[in-house]
Amino acid sequence: MNITRYPPTQNQSLRAWSAADEYILNKLSEMEPSGKTVAICNDRFGYIGCHLNEMNSYSIVDYKSQETSLRLNLQNNGLKLNPERLLNPLTPVPEKVDIGIIHIPKSIDLFRFYLQYISRSLADDGVVICGFMTRHFSPKLLTIAEEYFEDVEQSLAWKKSRVLLLKGKRAEPDTELMTSFSYTFREGTVQDLKQYAGVFSSANIDYGTQFLLENLVVHKDENKVLDLASGNGVIARAIQLEYPHTEVHLMDDSYLAVMSSRLNLETENSHFHWSDSLDEIGDVQFDLVVSNPPFHFEHEVNSEVSIDLFREVAGKLKPGGRFFCVANKHLGYIASLKKFFTNTSIVAENKKFILYESRKGGV
Numbered sequence: 255m256n257i258t259r260y261p262p263t264q265n266q267s268l269r270a271w272s273a274a275d276e277y278i279l280n281k282l283s284e285m286e287p288s289g290k291t292v293a294i295c296n297d298r299f300g301y302i303g304c305h306l307n308e309m310n311s312y313s314i315v316d317y318k319s320q321e322t323s324l325r326l327n328l329q330n331n332g333l334k335l336n337p338e339r340l341l342n343p344l345t346p347v348p349e350k351v352d353i354g355i356i357h358i359p360k361s362i363d364l365f366r367f368y369l370q371y372i373s374r375s376l377a378d379d380g381v382v383i384c385g386f387m388t389r390h391f392s393p394k395l396l397t398i399a400e401e402y403f404e405d406v407e408q409s410l411a412w413k414k415s416r417v418l419l420l421k422g423k424r425a426e427p428d429t430e431l432m433t434s435f436s437y438t439f440r441e442g443t444v445q446d447l448k449q450y451a452g453v454f455s456s457a458n459i460d461y462g463t464q465f466l467l468e469n470l471v472v473h474k475d476e477n478k479v480l481d482l483a484s485g486n487g488v489i490a491r492a493i494q495l496e497y498p499h500t501e502v503h504l505m506d507d508s509y510l511a512v513m514s515s516r517l518n519l520e521t522e523n524s525h526f527h528w529s530d531s532l533d534e535i536g537d538v539q540f541d542l543v544v545s546n547p548p549f550h551f552e553h554e555v556n557s558e559v560s561i562d563l564f565r566e567v568a569g570k571l572k573p574g575g576r577f578f579c580v581a582n583k584h585l586g587y588i589a590s591l592k593k594f595f596t597n598t599s600i601v602a603e604n605k606k607f608i609l610y611e612s613r614k615g616g617v
């Protein structure tokens with residue numbers, strides 16, 4: 255099968271699957287899976303989903319880009335997607351699952367979330383196969399797996415990967431999967447910001463985001479504002495509190511992030527977009543786009559996605575519109591910003607972070 259990454263990358267060392275995914279499929283084939291119902295979590299580029307497409311398999315998709323990747327890979331291999339087999343992580347599998355599959359995510363909380371998600375639909379004699387690269391092992395994985403299953407068996411290493419085989423489903427532990435932290439906004443409101451597992455910066459506000467918010471000024475005539483890569487929506491919420499008449503839009507690739515932000519904002523005058531591309535959110539043009547853009551994807555560091563988003567922002571700003579963005583200094587985004595915008599200046603910087611303001615048009 256020919257499996258590629260979406261979004262594509264120039265970095266030849268980044269692959270569309272790992273030995274852990276191959277190991278999962280090897281273990282599955284030992285279980286005579288034909289006729290069984292399978293649920294797959296965190297299959298980033300659709301490697302496992304494509305291989306199991308002919309089976310009764312469900313793909314649980316958090317990232318919109320993950321859905322696109324699966325679609326493209328199926329198409330490229332002459333396979334058809336059954337849309338009923340694509341589920342978001344807040345929609346339960348509509349039938350009993352015999353075999354659960356989890357490519358273990360970087361976030362331990364998200365691993366727990368997927369274990370709970372699968373356990374809820376798993377048949378009593380069901381099995382869960384969890385794959386990971388050995389270098390990402392943490393003893394916490396075993397502790398959490400044991401909260402949900404009586405029998406946790408760790409395989410031998412194969413090509414620097416391992417699998418956990420989980421059997422004997424326990425009664426669901428009484429664990430709160432949504433976290434929250436209290437945050438005092440600059441205009442004085444104190445709010446508990448809520449978020450689902452795995453959403454960026456779960457225990458407190460990110461330092462970069464805090465730096466951005468300390469320096470953010472929205473001008474009187476800036477009525478349509480986008481929080482790009484919005485996570486739990488803290489930036490959009492700050493704007494909403496200080497400038498209540500602003501129409502705020504939020505866009506994030508992660509479904510769990512978008513659904514978290516829905517809990518943190520007033521929904522009137524707010525628009526939530528589950529998307530990885532501004533080209534997909536319709537015909538809207540913005541006065542201001544604000545962002546703490548992504549550069550970590552699971553265990554990978556990759557700034558190509560952000561640079562692509564910068565190009566898209568330039569196409570979505572009204573003439574004279576502004577793009578206000580924070581980044582770690584070492585990423586050196588200035589050259590890319592200068593390529594896409596007419597004027598780019600540094601608004602503030604500290605030891606670690608830098609704030610850029612870019613404008614479209616000669617204002």
Ligand SMILES: C[S@@+](CC[C@H](N)C(=O)[O-])C[C@H]1O[C@@H](n2cnc3c(N)ncnc32)[C@H](O)[C@@H]1O
Pocket residue numbers: 454455460463482483484485486487488489505506507508511529530531545546547548549559563
């Ligand atoms: C650095 S976090 C910022 C989150 C939030 N704005 C904050 O400051 O706490 C980056 C976010 O980008 C999202 N993301 C990754 N790729 C994306 C893409 N192509 N389009 C939109 N969001 C993306 C991630 O899901 C994550 O929520």
